[in-house]
Amino acid sequence: MLIEHRVYTLQLAATDLFWDAQRERGDDGLQPILDRLIGSFSTSSGSLDQIVSLYRYDSFDDWQTRLLGLYGRAGLKAYFDCVRPLILHQESKFLVPAPLPELTPHWGSGHDWLASQGPLFNAPRHTGIVEETTLSFAAGGVPACWNAFRQHALAEDPAAMEGLFGGFSSVVGALNQVLLYRYFPDVEGWSSHRAALQESARWIGFLRSLAPLTVGSNSRLLNPSPVADMSPLFPRA
Known part of the structure; x- marks a missing residue:
């Protein structure tokens, strides 16, 4: 299993135009990769005007076949002609699930x-x-992170585990990274979680134990795509 983390940096204020292009492309053109989509999101904190997408592929060969197979499709030319000028920069890295x-x-x-x-x-x-x-x-920080998770018994800490639906580490691209994903039904739920996490002795101890190996940490909020087939984590209605 291979998780692709793909980021598009768009022109200023182009997020709505990007989603409009997704609506206009129709339901079938991108199906080979939509079948493997975990979710696409727009950033609402940190660097703005970005689209973050997570895909789950069987392997690198599966990724290559599904993604690169789209580029020669004549029916997608109008879509690519529309969406590509909106993208200033794109990058991908590959992740694997936490052990x-x-x-x-x-x-x-x-x-x-x-x-x-x-x-x-x-x-x-x-x-x-x-x-x-x-x-x-x-x-060496990633295996140390997994060990610290066990040592501080974070699996038993409600604050640390609240909303958590995915944990991964990078294997291609920016290395030595751990990415954690948490879901909340609304901003108020996220805000309550942050307050609880800041009071969690186990979480604070976990972070402090990793401080000698940590070179950076950041969090950002992501809004699910308003386009139904790009938000399969959520009901379509």
Whole structure:
């Protein structure tokens, strides 16, 4: 299993134009990759005018076949002609699920959610919030992170585990990173979680134990795509 983390940096104020292009392309053109889409989101904190997408592929060959196979399709020319000028910069990195079952409730450790199985969350996508936390380490920091997770018993800490639906580490692109994804039904739920996390002795101890290996940490909020087939985590209605 291979998770692609893809980011498009758009022209200023072009996010709505990007989503409009997705609506106009029709339902079938991008199906080979939409079948593997976890979700596409726009950023609402941190760097703005970005689209962040997560895809789950069987392997690198699966990624190459599905993605590169789109480029020669004549029926997608109008779509590419529309959307490509909106993108100033694009980057991808590959992730793998964390080796801890508590951090991989839907991918890895015997789990393998795909969009065809139906939505994971019940809240409407227009109110749902996803938080992406990235911890960047010096060499050796990722296995130390997994060990610290166990040592501080974060799986038993409600604040640390609230909303968590995916934990991954990078294997291609920016290395020595751990990415954690949490879902909240609304901004108020996220705000309450942040307050609880700041009071969690286990979470604070976890972070402090990793401080000598940590070279950066950041969190940003992501809004689910308003286009139904790009938000399979949420109900289509």
